[in-house]
Amino acid sequence: MGEYLVLIISCIFINNILLAQYLGNCPFLGTSKKMETAVGMAAAVVFVLTLAGGLTWAIDVYFLKKLEIEFLRTIAFILVIASLVQFVEMFLKKSIPALYAGLGIFLPLITTNCAVMGVCLINIQEKYTFLQSLVTSSAYAAGFGLALILFTGIRERIIIGRVPKPLQDTSIGLVTAGMLALTFLAFKGLV
Amino acid sequence: MAKSIAQEFVKGLWTEIPPFRLVLGICPTLAVTTSVVNGVGMGIGVTFVLVCSNILIAMLRNVIPSKIRIACYIIIIATFVTVVELLSQAFAYPLYMSLGIFIPLIVVNCILLGRAEAFASKNPILPSIADGLGIGIGYTLALGVLGALRESLGNGTLLGYPVFGPAFEPFTFMVQAPGAFVSLGLMLAIMNMLGNR
Numbered sequence: 001m002g003e004y005l006v007l008i009i010s011c012i013f014i015n016n017i018l019l020a021q022y023l024g025n026c027p028f029l030g031t032s033k034k035m036e037t038a039v040g041m042a043a044a045v046v047f048v049l050t051l052a053g054g055l056t057w058a059i060d061v062y063f064l065k066k067l068e069i070e071f072l073r074t075i076a077f078i079l080v081i082a083s084l085v086q087f088v089e090m091f092l093k094k095s096i097p098a099l100y101a102g103l104g105i106f107l108p109l110i111t112t113n114c115a116v117m118g119v120c121l122i123n124i125q126e127k128y129t130f131l132q133s134l135v136t137s138s139a140y141a142a143g144f145g146l147a148l149i150l151f152t153g154i155r156e157r158i159i160i161g162r163v164p165k166p167l168q169d170t171s172i173g174l175v176t177a178g179m180l181a182l183t184f185l186a187f188k189g190l191v
Numbered sequence: 192m193a194k195s196i197a198q199e200f201v202k203g204l205w206t207e208i209p210p211f212r213l214v215l216g217i218c219p220t221l222a223v224t225t226s227v228v229n230g231v232g233m234g235i236g237v238t239f240v241l242v243c244s245n246i247l248i249a250m251l252r253n254v255i256p257s258k259i260r261i262a263c264y265i266i267i268i269a270t271f272v273t274v275v276e277l278l279s280q281a282f283a284y285p286l287y288m289s290l291g292i293f294i295p296l297i298v299v300n301c302i303l304l305g306r307a308e309a310f311a312s313k314n315p316i317l318p319s320i321a322d323g324l325g326i327g328i329g330y331t332l333a334l335g336v337l338g339a340l341r342e343s344l345g346n347g348t349l350l351g352y353p354v355f356g357p358a359f360e361p362f363t364f365m366v367q368a369p370g371a372f373v374s375l376g377l378m379l380a381i382m383n384m385l386g387n388r
Binding site: 019020021022023024025026029071072073074075077078079082111112113114117118121122125164165166167168170171172173174175177178179181182184185 | 214215216217218219221222261262265266269270272273276277291292295296298299300301304367368369370371372373375376377379380381383384
């Protein structure tokens with residue numbers, strides 16, 4: 001139990017996917033201008049990343065490793081993720097329309113979110129077991145949501161302030177993200 | 192409408208240089224620019240994939256059904272990324288190790304899909320090659336400059352050689368995650384100041 005707790009804390013805070021591993025930064029900058037879109041994106045990532053983490057682990061162990069075609073991992077994973085996203089979209093539209101309307105356009109965007117692909121590759125690289133993969137995937141996704149929502153809160157305030165013209169928009173956003181990353185750096189001694 | 196091939200090439204070097212003008216492909220930009228060698232290595236990898244996938248997509252642009260075009264582009268891109276992965280493993284092993292998972296992650300780099308969708312799917316082969324080369328070289332330059340900045344301030348070296356003399360205290364902030372965000376943000380601001388296209 002303790003081992004999993006350490007894993008969860010280190011995935012959310014210490015190795016935060018956005019601010020320490022540099023993954024998933026395009027949606028981080030793109031969807032952080034309004035709180036509603038940020039929450040939608042965070043929810044979609046939590047949902048898809050947990051599923052994708054488990055599924056790609058199974059594909060890798062039972063399919064790629066068994067047939068000794070690990071060099072096709074990149075192609076296999078991107079295909080699995082793309083079709084998973086499509087499948088989830090169709091399933092939600094049919095059975096849980098309320099959730100589908102909430103996640104909306106963020107679902108298809110997740111295919112090219114490198115956080116999803118990145119976490120799946122990290123799981124394989126670290127040789128996690130199936131349960132560990134599931135736990136890390138959802139913890140990384142939670143870290144993504146946490147950082148995204150914190151960042152959006154700050155950014156909504158910055159828009160009101162007077163920012164010098166060349167620094168406006170993405171530029172000041174990146175500098176703010178840097179400051180946020182600095183605070184997350186302080187979690188390093190936690191575990 | 193018909194722009195010359197040279198123009199398609201040059202636009203990637205200044206007016207549309209990623210990641211400054213086209214804010215795409217941020218993740219590898221932040222992650223690999225801890226040194227010049229890593230930055231340029233990544234840039235070359237992206238350029239190779241971009242040119243090859245642009246050629247293939249431009250050739251197949253009338254064959255690919257528009258409904259499943261994104262899936263087709265991703266498979267083409269993933270194929271060339273695998274080529275880069277195996278080539279770098281064979282011929283540039285230290286670089287392969289230091290770039291780590293960011294080589295397979297070229298697949299999800301938005302620049303590639305962006306160029307495929309915005310350019311190669313609508314233009315013949317030659318302009319697509321020019322576009323891919325221009326954008327790729329622009330990206331490589333940008334990564335090189337950012338790498339030089341962060342390596343020289345964060346490590347006190349440039350391409351592994353000391354530049355500021357023994358008295359210089361390395362500014363470790365620059366090679367860590369916060370420095371990556373801040374330096375890219377400031378570079379963007381400088382590019383905005385230098386001129387609006």
